[in-house]
Amino acid sequence: MTVDTRQTQMTGTPRWHMTERRREYLAFILFVMPNLTLLIIWTYWPFFHSFYLSLTNWNLLKPTWDMVGVDNYLRLLRSPEFWQITRNTLIFSFGTVTIGLTLSLALAVSLNQWLVARGFWRLVVFSPHITTSAAMALVWISMYDPKHGIFAAAFSWLGLRFPNVLASPTFVLPAIMLVAIWKSLGFSTVVLLAALQGVDTTLKEAAAIDGANAWQIFRNVSFPAITPVFYFLTITGLMTAIKTFDIVSVMTGGGPANRSNMYVFQIYREAFGFQRMGVASALAVIMFVIVMLFTYLQTRYKERWVSY
Amino acid sequence: MRETMAAKAVKPGSASGSDLSPRRTVSSVLVHLVVIGAAVLIGFPFFYMLSTSLKTVKEVYTIPMVILPAQPQWRNFVEVWNLLPFGRFTFNSVVYTVSITVGEFMMGLMAGYAFARLRFPKKDLIFFLVLLTFLIPSEITLIPRFIMLKQLNWINTYPGLIVPELSSAFATFLLREHFQSLPDELFDAAKIDGAGYFRQLMQLALPLSKPIVSTLLLLAFVAHWNAYMWPLVVTNSQSMRTLPIGVQSLRDVFEFPEWQYIMAGATIVVMPLVALFLIAQKQFIEGAVQGALKG
Known part of the structure; x- marks a missing residue:
């Protein structure tokens, strides 16, 4: 909220303020996305997948696998x-x-x-x-x-x-x-x-x-x-x-x-x-x-x- | 500066304890003995590695042990280089280490800047999400990552080695903190000059961050050069191995381990790091200290 007022005061025109902010959001997304995407794909997803895998009898040598609960x-x-x-x-x-x-x-x-x-x-x-x-x-x-x-x-x-x-x-x-x-x-x-x-x-x-x-x-x-x-x-x-x-x-x-x-x-x-x-x-x-x-x-x- | 402060601090303490200088001399000699003894023991494996790498087979198998080779066998290095595809290992290590170090740094640089200086709804929550990955050890993501690489047909390829390692929470965290510490006025001025965000980052923020950037790059370089488990799991052919893994096959080449070659191989793996360390020791030590004292 306080940031918003400062922005309006600085620029004066609300229209310009909107596009400027949009530009900033877009930059944020472009800057953070590569890192965040990789983290989600290569760290978060495998992390949760590990818990799931630990409940299966997944074996790379066998074609099928089952849920085995806490057997492992x-x-x-x-x-x-x-x-x-x-x-x-x-x-x-x-x-x-x-x-x-x-x-x-x-x-x-x-x-x-x-x-x-x-x-x-x-x-x-x-x-x-x-x-x-x-x-x-x-x-x-x-x-x-x-x-x-x-x-x-x-x-x-x-x-x-x-x-x-x-x-x-x-x-x-x-x-x-x-x-x-x-x-x-x-x-x-x-x-x-x-x-x-x-x-x-x-x-x-x-x-x-x-x-x-x-x-x-x-x-x-x-x-x-x-x-x-x-x-x-x-x-x-x-x-x-x-x-x-x-x-x-x-x-x-x-x-x-x-x-x-x-x-x-x-x-x-x-x-x-x-x-x-x-x-x-x-x-x-x-x-x-x-x-x-x-x-x-x-x-x-x-x-x-x-x-x- | 810190060192001189510490040196000063010691003097008044010991002087007031006793003004008999023999006692101080004895304790100072003892301290020197302890430190030099420790340094000799700690440095010994390096000496042993180098000395053995320059021996002949005969010297390696002599009992009692020969400390130094009579004639340094420099050609051991040439021979070991040709015994296994060491050129290939080195190339792979360089590709692996440099691309991850640079890629990870770029990711951290951009994200760190965005988290520090740009506004976005729920920004702190997103940052927290990045930070949380600190808590996920690579050992627990190893198996699912391997399965994913298998499905992508990325096993034994450069993308398989590199892409999963590119993201970095550590660099993001440190660079965010650093960019937050830069004065707002600088960025305001740049904004008025009409500089875009990318230009603000590359031409304004980055040049002001040389110490932290060099520390980050050095630490990352060493960490990835030394990486063992990940490249071991992802690669399965001699031609894709990195140095730390490739050098291990020297043990299988001979019926009896020819230690002079194995030590020459180990020296080849470690040498670039030692050189880097000697050039930039201050950054290494300060990097270690900063990381620990901040954490």
């Missing part, structure tokens, strides 16, 4: 394989995020001190973040090689034998977790460093004058100030970790015996290995629900922080 979900919930994969995904996600963020925080605090060539160290620490997971996964396979890899060399130097971690049911998950931590460490370190640098220096100075030591300043001044960022990194880290695919696909193919299999790789395998689109879709929906839960936690927390 029941089948998943009853299969030990599903619970194994859920367990892997959760251990992997919470493990990489907890260890990764602890290391990042320590590293960010160190980088926040007086340092020679700080920019260079930050550059090195950040670099894994921009590299190709699928290619670096090959490097890690080579490093993990039980005979010729660097780990084998380091172990034998200590007089120990390095196991074939990628073929070991016990070590395979920790082995790919290390790769994920390596890949994500730099991002959270750089973000935490920026947050630490944004902490009000007068507060820290005041605490120092009051006789607080470095640890007390960190514990009571710096860390509380960066908790929103820390929380954000936790949630987004978890969401990224849950969706891990490249590392699993390249390094282990989910094996041995599903010990490194996770949701997205299983979705991929059900859909494009076994052609069971229904089951794969049901699994995708379950994963979506878990991801939504994290998103919900994130927004809730954010609201609380706005009032802070």
Whole structure:
């Protein structure tokens, strides 16, 4: 309404105002349409279609298909394989995020001190973040090689034998977790460093004058100030970790015996290995629900922080 | 500027803690050791990749491990390039990455501008609809998209690889915020000069947005260059593979993995990104920080 009056005042003649507005509407449609159309066709429609597919026994190898209700979900919930994969995904996600963020925080605090060539160290620490997971996964396979890899060399130097971690049911998950931590460490370190640098220096100075030591300043001044960022990194880290695919696909193919299999790789395998689109879709929906839960936690927390 | 502020902040704190400089020196040395140690560990896989890529087969299979090749075998790169259609992979990667990066950016640019500066009934509702797609992970749209591509006969084609990825909520969101922050007077003046909306966008708004535009383009380039699952699902022939997927077949070529070739292949995949990162490190790091601190 207010916009309308301004428009009339500016132009004076109502007739011109109408065509001008029409021109603006037309421009809006032309500008927004391409993006919106693509989003509807290639994101919204497939999204809803997934829910529908999860209720069918759609199989690319068979000519016909039926509605099977929640059968796919029941089948998943009853299969030990599903619970194994859920367990892997959760251990992997919470493990990489907890260890990764602890290391990042320590590293960010160190980088926040007086340092020679700080920019260079930050550059090195950040670099894994921009590299190709699928290619670096090959490097890690080579490093993990039980005979010729660097780990084998380091172990034998200590007089120990390095196991074939990628073929070991016990070590395979920790082995790919290390790769994920390596890949994500730099991002959270750089973000935490920026947050630490944004902490009000007068507060820290005041605490120092009051006789607080470095640890007390960190514990009571710096860390509380960066908790929103820390929380954000936790949630987004978890969401990224849950969706891990490249590392699993390249390094282990989910094996041995599903010990490194996770949701997205299983979705991929059900859909494009076994052609069971229904089951794969049901699994995708379950994963979506878990991801939504994290998103919900994130927004809730954010609201609380706005009032802070 | 921020860094100097932080550096200043540290000094008064530690100085008031104690004026004995040995203690400060020791802790500073420790901090340096921690940081340098971490950087060495984090950088090691890159060193390992490069060093292995320049070894001979014999060196790769020597026990104990050879850290550096006696004579760098640069021809490993030539050989690996000819072993598989790496030229083709690179071409596909460039076509895929550049068209999505540019297309996505154009979509976001136009939509972001319209949402920020044009009036339309229920505009905010439409924007919300765009924003909601943030919440839809690509993993859940994968299977229906694949079925659609199959029906369109777009499997293993460039349109199949590119078109579904062209839309962008992220670019729209960021550019809308940015265009909203530009002063109204600028646009009013342009309107009086008779500039159309498209001209206002391209000649007025875009030149004022260089930092955010370069950040967006860089982040998108890296994301699509690294894409693995989508091109893996959409393509099924060697001639359509992008680099991250094509390089994987190096493992199937030999009876025993010839790591010098596989590492040379991995280097070829990663090298353009490393070069880009070294040129534009500031934008990358600031882009990451901005995204996180705003979110």
